[in-house]
Amino acid sequence: MTALAPAAGSRRVLADIIARPSTRARAFAMDATLVLAGVAVVALLAKVSFYIGPVPITGQTLGVILVGAALGARRGAASLTSYMLLGLAGLPIFAGPVAGPAYVLSPSFGFIVGFIPAAFVAGWFAQRAWDRRPVLAFVGFVAASIIPFLVGVPYMALILANVVGSDVSFASIMGAGVLPFIVPGLIKAAFAALLVPAAWLLVRSLDRRARD
Template sequence: MSLAASRRPVLADVVGRPATRLRALAVDAALVATGVAFVALLAKASFFIGPIPITGQTLGVIVVGAALGARRGATALTAYLLAGLAGIPVFAGPIAGPAYVLAPSFGFVLGFIPAAAIAGWFAERAWDRRPALAFVGFVAASIVPFLVGVPYMAAVLALVLGQEVTLPGVLGAGVWPFVLPGLMKAAAAALLIPATWALVRAVDRRSRR
């Protein structure tokens, strides 16, 4: 069985697909824009404990990826990144515009794109229907921004800000403080998305009566 054949509908597919390609593109654009706004809103729920803030962004990334699917989720987070670089204040801190590429946290924003795609990939295989499976998939997606963001943060601290960088210092600034919040956000998404699916099924059953 091919990967394409194994794809299951995600929550965004509940809205249905318009008959014409132009209308389908319009629906996808609206979904992507909604995803950008959702992540931007959660980004403002943040506080800094060092060079990297604890924010609601990862929760937004997971929810957007799972709800929209891999392709639209990655597109939404790409649009989110481009909006911030264009100067729209969508990131966690007050900085926006091209200069944000020199911020220690920019690598995490880059990592949001594949993270959304991975959350969407799991959702397209129905892992988002059960909390336990959803939690596993969402934790996997949550790890991805660290794989990009931590090395990027270390490079910015050393090469741009001229700070001494050590492995314990990097882990203390960019990994350990985020483990528990990350697990909590993955758990929240693993409750929210399956609960939304349960609501969709309940509404569908009532409409068939």
């Protein structure tokens, strides 16, 4: 087991279906591969986006939920930390064509920071088997989806007021950074709450066939 693997006593997540290598070095290499695969998933879904204001509606949150649930809390958080750092290093993996260190001045950067604890929370619920039943998965995934707003909305207000120079009010921030995302967020959480339990059903079905 490596530092990124789920803690002792936690239930398996989807990534744990893969047989763990016997040596610590190989186990670490596998965890690193899973973390980078998570980066790729979020980067791909980030390109599914459209702007309705200073913060775009994207597929990133869906990717964050899926990566956290599939990899578990620690690997999920490591994956989204890597995603943020690689984007700041200049890789074009954020929504839109802009990347690099200057992205910290983007109104949407706070949401990217919030993706890290969001993935951890999605993984935390998954490690307690909430991802195996659609209703419980939906509750856990909605909880995880809220977290980026706790970081992103205050950060957006700060950037708009002090960098962009916009007039900022509670109503304008709610209109730009919260209200347009409620329904899409619920839809993405619901989709993930169907997809992940379906993946577990497939795993159990294949496992039964292997035993027969």
